[in-house]
Amino acid sequence: MTERFSFSLHATDGRARTGTISTPRGEIRTPAFMPVGTAATVKAMLPESVRATGADVLLGNTYHLMLRPTAERIARLGGLHAFMNWERPILTDSGGFQVMSLAELRKLTEEGVTFRSHIDGSRHMLTPERSMEIQQLLGSDIVMCFDECPALPAEHDRIAESMRLSMRWAQRSRDAFGDRPGHALFGIQQGGDKEDLRGESAEALRAIGFDGYAVGGLAVGEGQEVMFRVLDYAPDMLPEDKPRYLMGVGKPDDIVGAVKRGIDMMDCVLPSRSGRTGQAFTRRGVVNIKNARHQEDPRPLDEHCSCPACRSYSRAYLHHVFRSQEIISSMLLTWHNLHYFQELMQGMRDAIAAGRFADWETDFHAQRAEGDIEAL
Numbered sequence: 009m010t011e012r013f014s015f016s017l018h019a020t021d022g023r024a025r026t027g028t029i030s031t032p033r034g035e036i037r038t039p040a041f042m043p044v045g046t047a048a049t050v051k052a053m054l055p056e057s058v059r060a061t062g063a064d065v066l067l068g069n070t071y072h073l074m075l076r077p078t079a080e081r082i083a084r085l086g087g088l089h090a091f092m093n094w095e096r097p098i099l100t101d102s103g104g105f106q107v108m109s110l111a112e113l114r115k116l117t118e119e120g121v122t123f124r125s126h127i128d129g130s131r132h133m134l135t136p137e138r139s140m141e142i143q144q145l146l147g148s149d150i151v152m153c154f155d156e157c158p159a160l161p162a163e164h165d166r167i168a169e170s171m172r173l174s175m176r177w178a179q180r181s182r183d184a185f186g187d188r189p190g191h192a193l194f195g196i197q198q199g200g201d202k203e204d205l206r207g208e209s210a211e212a213l214r215a216i217g218f219d220g221y222a223v224g225g226l227a228v229g230e231g232q233e234v235m236f237r238v239l240d241y242a243p244d245m246l247p248e249d250k251p252r253y254l255m256g257v258g259k260p261d262d263i264v265g266a267v268k269r270g271i272d273m274m275d276c277v278l279p280s281r282s283g284r285t286g287q288a289f290t291r292r293g294v295v296n297i298k299n300a301r302h303q304e305d306p307r308p309l310d311e312h313c314s315c316p317a318c319r320s321y322s323r324a325y326l327h328h329v330f331r332s333q334e335i336i337s338s339m340l341l342t343w344h345n346l347h348y349f350q351e352l353m354q355g356m357r358d359a360i361a362a363g364r365f366a367d368w369e370t371d372f373h374a375q376r377a378e379g380d381i382e383a384l
């Protein structure tokens with residue numbers, strides 16, 4: 009087991025890459041999908057079940073944890089890994105994005121962001137220094153710089169101003185993080201959909217120096233076409249020998265398109281959230297289990313899937329427990345969705361290593377185009 013954080017690239021195929029991130033808490037195979045454990049849990053899943061789906065790393069949310077139960081309490085209880093019973097790597101976001109999207113009465117200054125909690129209205133302040141402190145208290149393995157970004161579309165000037173503030177905060181984050189062997193600090197590229205600003209941001213981050221780099225400010229309402237256009241150039245502006253993380257993405261076809269463009273890590277609430285609203289992701293697209301066409305269907309969701317939901321239960325049962333609002337419905341569909349997302353990543357890792365990513369991608373789209381199996 010390594011004592012330091014490192015990244016090694018094993019193979020590339022076009023712009024797609026596969027490799028390994030090594031940390032003292034275990035290895036992360038890339039491209040990697042990180043399930044989101046917002047409030048110190050991946051909803052409806054035991055940690056060992058999340059691991060069984062093939063996840064190497066989880067994401068935790070600084071904003072939620074600082075408000076409840078607080079980072080200080082988690083630290084007193086031995087840190088986030090022990091608290092939530094997940095001993096493998098954890099990446100935490102900086103809280104910046106969620107403060108801007110969830111908190112009330114936000115006020116943004118050079119110093120940071122003051123806001124009121126969406127839970128009890130209490131007043132808080134997040135700064136680069138406070139965000140680094142919270143993520144250290146949590147014991148996060150991969151710490152994200154404190155930043156902020158506008159929703160898209162936005163004017164060039166507005167994006168530039170926000171990006172330059174985030175770059176000043178990146179320097180303050182780096183200074184506050186200090187030297188912590190075994191822990192990584194990732195910088196976050198901003199610049200919206202403006203190529204010149206993405207370049208300026210990448211230069212600023214490279215000058216500071218980070219263990220990994222995120223492409224931030226996407227998946228904020230711009231749509232897939234704009235996102236892919238930015239990914240056509242943005243990842244290549246970042247150091248080749250460090251992991252590249254696309255934050256908050258996405259749907260299966262977003263993920264495939266991002267990996268194709270050189271992204272190594274992603275996270276999204278989609279598989280777990282959709283599991284609770286009756287949506288299942290399969291090789292043949294999205295299946296809405298609440299649809300009446302499933303009510304007497306004895307077949308599994310996906311006959312080629314080896315998850316517990318597909319191995320042991322029929323569509324008719326999954327339909328029934330969803331309609332009856334039984335807790336097992338969220339458990340089974342979340343498990344299936346996380347399993348599907350991890351299988352997707354494994355398929356891409358294998359295809360990149362074998363130099364056949366283009367063929368794999370063609371098959372991926374062809375299977376989805378077939379659509380769900382015919383109703384009985």
Ligand SMILES: [Zn+2]
Nearest residue numbers: 313315318344
């Ligand atoms: Zn399944």
